Amino acid sequence: MSSDARLGGDGTIGSLENVPAECYDILRHPVRLRLLEVLDCRQTRLSLSDLATELVERPTGATASTRHEVRISLVHNHLPRLEEFDIVDWDDDGIGLVDDSPVRPADLSVLLEFCDHENATTLLETLVDPVRLRLLSVLDGRDPPLSVDTLAAQLSGPESEPFDHPERAKIALSHSHLPAIADLGVISYDHDSRLITQYETEISVSYRRN
Structure with missing residues (x-):
């Protein structure tokens, strides 16, 4: 299998130097990367339903394709893991980025390009x-x-x-x-x-x- 993925438009991933190595494990899934991208773009807290809807409309290379499947994966997998590392805040008022998060979406732009690849999950799990x-x-x-x-x-x-x-x-x-x-x-x-x-x-x- 050959890879046609490119890490970043300028061919560098220097921005990842700002991300603690202990956070790499949670960045190995395209849904979590897209989730952070959505929250950063909206710059406001989103409801669980709104976040699931946004993610369905974005390529992730993940198997979950319906809004219901994505919502379940958010509740039982992605949001708890991101919350554990103090990257997102999740409560009755919605979901948002933590102000002093160790991971900022701007640092992940090069990894987001993997999400467009048909083997996104495999690439991220192996190379990140x-x-x-x-x-x-x-x-x-x-x-x-x-x-x-x-x-x-x-x-x-x-x-x-x-x-x-x-x-x-x-x-x-x-x-x-x-x-x-x-x-x-x-x-x-x-x-x-x-x-x-x-x-x-x-x-x-x-x-x-x-």
């Missing part, structure tokens, strides 16, 4: 990860082949969590991160030679989180 975004940043602009050793050296360092040592980085890359990204068609990775042999995707990133 601090290590994998840094990995793609290193690969961007490099001519393959690139060895796992070289990539590990680029990613590892005393303050590069969780890659504080090149050997740990090589193990994690070869057994987890590279195979997962290769399954999306973003890269081609040869397990035997431990070489990244192809990097011909429209995904282009610039990411500097340690």
